[in-house]
Amino acid sequence: MIPLIDEKLEKYAYSHTKAEGEIFRELQVETHEKMAAPQMQVGRIEGQFLKILARLVGARRILEIGMFTGYSALMMAEALPEDGTLITCDIDPKAEEMAKRYFAKSPHGHKITIAMGPALETISKITEAFDMVFIDADKVNYPNYYKECLKILRPGGLIVVDNVLWSGRVLEPSDSDTQAIDLFNKQVTEDSNVENVFLTVRDGMMLIWKKSI
Numbered sequence: 001m002i003p004l005i006d007e008k009l010e011k012y013a014y015s016h017t018k019a020e021g022e023i024f025r026e027l028q029v030e031t032h033e034k035m036a037a038p039q040m041q042v043g044r045i046e047g048q049f050l051k052i053l054a055r056l057v058g059a060r061r062i063l064e065i066g067m068f069t070g071y072s073a074l075m076m077a078e079a080l081p082e083d084g085t086l087i088t089c090d091i092d093p094k095a096e097e098m099a100k101r102y103f104a105k106s107p108h109g110h111k112i113t114i115a116m117g118p119a120l121e122t123i124s125k126i127t128e129a130f131d132m133v134f135i136d137a138d139k140v141n142y143p144n145y146y147k148e149c150l151k152i153l154r155p156g157g158l159i160v161v162d163n164v165l166w167s168g169r170v171l172e173p174s175d176s177d178t179q180a181i182d183l184f185n186k187q188v189t190e191d192s193n194v195e196n197v198f199l200t201v202r203d204g205m206m207l208i209w210k211k212s213i
Ligand SMILES: C[S@@+](CC[C@H](N)C(=O)[O-])C[C@H]1O[C@@H](n2cnc3c(N)ncnc32)[C@H](O)[C@@H]1O
Pocket: 040, 041, 042, 043, 065, 066, 067, 068, 069, 070, 071, 072, 073, 089, 090, 091, 092, 095, 117, 118, 119, 120, 136, 137, 138
C-alpha cells in the first residue's frame, strides 16, 4: 500500500478522535482473534466519521452493504433515533454470528436488521427510501451498487463508499476489483444527478450527495 499519511500523524489523528465505547473494543479484539481478514473493520476514525455523517443527514433509515462483524453498523446505529432503522447486508454466516451477539449486547442493536444474501438481491426487494447508504462490500459490484442505491436514496440523501483508493491501485487498474472501483469513481464524478467529494481518509472515502432539485 502507498502510505498516504505518516504513521505518527495517523496515530495522532486516532488519539484525537473520540474513543469508541467498550463494546467496540471487545468486538475489535474478537474480530482479530477469530476472523481471517480483521483489517476489513472500519475502526475508530472511519466509524466516528460515519456516525457524525448519519447525525448531520438526520438519518432515520440507513442501508449498509457489507456488515462483516458489525462495527460500522453499530456505529451508525448509535446516531439513529430510537425508532430509526438500519438494514445491513452480508453473505458470511461466521461474521453474522458474531455481529448478532454484539447487536444483542448494545442498547442500539434493536435498530439493526440483518439481510443475509447477495446485497443486489436484497436491494432489488427494497421499496422504501433511505436517507443514507454505506457501501463497503465486494468491489467488483461497486458500479452496480451505486446505480441501484441511487434509486432508493431520497433526494438530499447521502451515499458513502469505502476503499475508493484501494491501497493506491486505482492509479493503475489491472485487476477486476480495481477496474470496478475506478469505473465507479468515474461514473460518480460524471453523474449530473449528484455532487461528490473524494476524501483521502484511510483507504479513500467517496461522499455522494443526491441533488434535491
Ligand atoms: C470490508 S467488509 C465490511 C466491513 C464492515 N463495514 C465493518 O466495518 O466491519 C466486506 C463485507 O462484505 C461482504 N460481502 C461480500 N460480497 C457480498 C455480497 N455480494 N453481498 C453482501 N455482502 C457481501 C463480506 O462477507 C464482508 O463481510
